[in-house]
Amino acid sequence: MTRQDIQVRVRRVAEQALAEQQYVSPIDVLLGLGWLAPSHLDRWRQGRVPYLEQVIQANLGKVSTAMAEFRRWAQAGGLMPSETIYVARTRDRRQLRFSAGADPGLERAYRTHWVSPKLSERKRERLAEQQSRPPDLVAVAAIKPWTCTECRGEFGAGSVLMMQDAGPHCMDCIDLGHLEYLPAGDAALTRRAKRLSGVAVVVVRWSPSRKRYERQGVFAEPSAIEQAETECLTAGQERARRRPDGELHP
Numbered sequence: 001m002t003r004q005d006i007q008v009r010v011r012r013v014a015e016q017a018l019a020e021q022q023y024v025s026p027i028d029v030l031l032g033l034g035w036l037a038p039s040h041l042d043r044w045r046q047g048r049v050p051y052l053e054q055v056i057q058a059n060l061g062k063v064s065t066a067m068a069e070f071r072r073w074a075q076a077g078g079l080m081p082s083e084t085i086y087v088a089r090t091r092d093r094r095q096l097r098f099s100a101g102a103d104p105g106l107e108r109a110y111r112t113h114w115v116s117p118k119l120s121e122r123k124r125e126r127l128a129e130q131q132s133r134p135p136d137l138v139a140v141a142a143i144k145p146w147t148c149t150e151c152r153g154e155f156g157a158g159s160v161l162m163m164q165d166a167g168p169h170c171m172d173c174i175d176l177g178h179l180e181y182l183p184a185g186d187a188a189l190t191r192r193a194k195r196l197s198g199v200a201v202v203v204v205r206w207s208p209s210r211k212r213y214e215r216q217g218v219f220a221e222p223s224a225i226e227q228a229e230t231e232c233l234t235a236g237q238e239r240a241r242r243r244p245d246g247e248l249h250p
Contacts, residue, residue: 006062007069009033014073023082023115023127029070030056035063044096045135046163047088051097052110067109079114080124084131086111090164091174093134137162139171141205141216148173160203160219171219176201179219188235192228193220200224 013032017024030036040055049055056063074081086096098110113131115124139160147154149167161168162176171177179201182193194200197220204213220228 001062003065006065010066010069011073014070018079018114018116022119023113023131024070024074024079025084025113026067026070026110027052029066030063033058033066035066043163045089047090047094047096047165048163048167051100051102053099071109074114078117080117082113082115082124082128082131083108084111084113084128087134089135089137091137091162091176137176137199137201139201139203139219140213141203142168143206143208162201171201176219178221180222180225181217181219182225183217184215186232189228189232190218192231193225194218196227197221197224 010029010033013029014024017028017032027036027041031038031041035056035058036052037055037057040049041052043049044052044055053060053063058066086098087093088096097107099106115127119127139162142155142157142159142161145154145156146159146161146168148161148170149165150169150173153170155161155170160171160181162171162174163169164174171179176199179197179199181203182190184190199221201219203216203218205216206212207214
């Protein structure tokens with residue numbers, strides 16, 4: 001692939017991402033070019049890869065060419081830079097690294113998202129807040145027996161694991177064994193429990209038929225679940241007191 005080929009492909013990929021989401025990031029470009037596999041990106045977000053460039057399937061010369069063209073395209077189009085913090089989907093929420101040498105300028109370039117100037121200032125602020133929000137911690141309901149990397153405990157199918165660093169961990173080994181499981185089914189209860197809990201973990205399970213992970217429930221602090229149930233009950237009673245026209249029952 002020539003330098004010109006890379007530049008053309010970068011512009012095409014970036015334009016598509018911008019049209020779909022009103023902003024575009026270096027990761028969007030790498031995914032669109034096919035140089036970064038979603039599975040490798042996920043491993044990096046789990047903290048299982050020391051730095052992102054290690055799993056990019058292109059040499060650093062090509063990557064540098066692509067990133068330089070991406071920045072030129074963004075600046076020429078009047079897009080607005082917005083630096084985003086990337087943290088791992090791990091218990092310690094450590095900051096993720098993009099490059100082997102962790103050069104500050106290079107790391108900043110990877111973290112910078114480019115936002116459409118058509119968005120209002122309020123929408124840009126909301127977008128920046130959403131992008132910098134730490135990702136949900138995610139646990140997987142296993143579909144086959146597995147062994148915890150840390151304690152070497154053996155667990156059966158249906159038990160919950162978290163992928164972190166070297167491999168699967170049980171909830172106790174990552175200091176989350178005190179959390180209580182709340183099955184999916186009541187969206188309002190789940191939202192409240194996650195909001196009230198100091199730490200929460202979304203539980204997913206792989207669906208072979210649909211070829212995707214599907215949400216099963218959430219782990220949250222027992223006190224948060226109890227408070228969320230109380231809030232939902234109170235809200236339900238309040239709604240029951242109201243007539244369709246907005247008046248209250250005596």
